[in-house]
Amino acid sequence: MFKEKIRKINNSWPVIKSMVLRNQKDKYGGTGLGILWSVINPVLIALVITFVFTFVMKTEIKNYPLFVLSGLLPWFFFVNSITESTNSMRQNLDVLSRFAMPKEAVPLSLVLSNFINFVIGFIIILPVFVLFKPQITPYLFLLPVLMFLFFVFTLGVSLGFSVLTLYCKDLSQLVNVGTMFLFWITPIFYDLEAVPLKYHWIIYINPVFNYASIYQSLLYKGDSGSLHLWLGSAFFSVMGLFIGYIFFLKKENEILKHI
Numbered sequence: 001m002f003k004e005k006i007r008k009i010n011n012s013w014p015v016i017k018s019m020v021l022r023n024q025k026d027k028y029g030g031t032g033l034g035i036l037w038s039v040i041n042p043v044l045i046a047l048v049i050t051f052v053f054t055f056v057m058k059t060e061i062k063n064y065p066l067f068v069l070s071g072l073l074p075w076f077f078f079v080n081s082i083t084e085s086t087n088s089m090r091q092n093l094d095v096l097s098r099f100a101m102p103k104e105a106v107p108l109s110l111v112l113s114n115f116i117n118f119v120i121g122f123i124i125i126l127p128v129f130v131l132f133k134p135q136i137t138p139y140l141f142l143l144p145v146l147m148f149l150f151f152v153f154t155l156g157v158s159l160g161f162s163v164l165t166l167y168c169k170d171l172s173q174l175v176n177v178g179t180m181f182l183f184w185i186t187p188i189f190y191d192l193e194a195v196p197l198k199y200h201w202i203i204y205i206n207p208v209f210n211y212a213s214i215y216q217s218l219l220y221k222g223d224s225g226s227l228h229l230w231l232g233s234a235f236f237s238v239m240g241l242f243i244g245y246i247f248f249l250k251k252e253n254e255i256l257k258h259i
Contacts, residue, residue, distance in 0.1 A: 005102060005249075012101040019095065019109035020116070027113075038117035039124050042072045049189045061191060063132055063220070069125065070219035071188035071212040077118035078154050078208060079179050081111045085158035086165040086172040089255055096255070103255055104248055107162040111155045119147070135222035142218055142225075149237040150211045156240030159248040163255060186212050207236040 009016070028037060046068040053059040061067050085107045089096070092106045130137060165171040186208050187195070195203060203209050210232040217225035 005104075008102045009105060009108070012105050015095070015101050016105045016109050016112070019092070019105070020113045023110060023113035024116070027117075036124075038076075038121040042069060042076050042121070043125070046072055053189060059190075066129060066132055067216065067220050068189050070129070070216045071186070073118065073122055073125070074150055074211060074215050075183065075186070075188060075208070077114050078150070078211075079183075080117075081114045081154045081158050082161060082179065083172070083175055084110045084114070085162045086175050088162050089166060103252055104159060104245070107158045108155065111151070111158050115147075115151055115154075129219050133220060133222060136219055139218045139222065139224050146211065146214050146218065146233070149233045152237040153207065153211070153233075153240040156237070156242070156244035158244070159241075160244035163248050163251040166251075166255060182206060182208060185209075187216075188212055207232075207240070210236060 046065050049068050050065045053061075054064055088106045088110055089103070095101075096103060096106065126140075130140075161171065161175065168174075185202055185206050187203060192200070192203060192213070210229050214225040214229050214233060217223050217229075
């Protein structure tokens with residue numbers, strides 16, 4: 001069954017590509033700076049967080065903006081993909097009705113679109129990391145592996161949410177609240193050491209923690225990240241895609257009925 005699905009997705013690649021381009025046009029087509037907003041948004045938020053935690057909270061983390069950005073850039077990719085996938089089936093009803101293509105192409109095109117934005121923004125800002133943190137250079141070869149794992153995990157979650165929202169009309173609102181909660185329990189703007197030991201379990205059960213921590217290790221700390229974080233990331237990627245896709249396939253034939 002999975003072999004046949006992969007074949008159908010591969011045959012539908014021209015349609016998926018056009019959907020990715022449409023997503024890019026809808027998001028940035030009417031703006032003067034275009035895709036540069038994929039960098040500007042996280043940079044502006046990082047600057048605000050830096051102001052609060054540097055001048056108000058008096059953090060002792062050196063090069064604090066880089067610390068925040070190393071986790072914030074992938075976070076934007078994850079959140080944008082999840083939130084956009086929740087209403088993706090309803091918003092693409094015309095495409096699903098007109099073209100004979102696998103329905104998973106809809107969330108796949110959204111995740112791909114956001115991933116392209118993430119990679120482009122990352123390439124633009126990476127020289128800044130290298131300039132201020134030259135010790136990270138030997139570990140940059142691991143970034144494509146981490147990006148791939150994070151892409152797989154995000155795709156799995158997006159697949160699940162894209163059909164779950166058809167049964168739970170309030171899911172899009174719940175996702176907004178849930179991602180905000182997830183943001184606060186992900187050590188993106190604070191160090192894990194600042195969290196009391198008795199509360200570490202809350203951080204550890206958060207799947208995004210593994211990915212964010214490795215991004216910070218590669219881009220800020222200048223090390224490869226611990227083995228258990230890599231194993232955790234691989235585990236959540238496989239399980240996320242497996243569970244999300246299995247759930248999607250079980251509900252696939254009911255999608256058009258519930259739109």
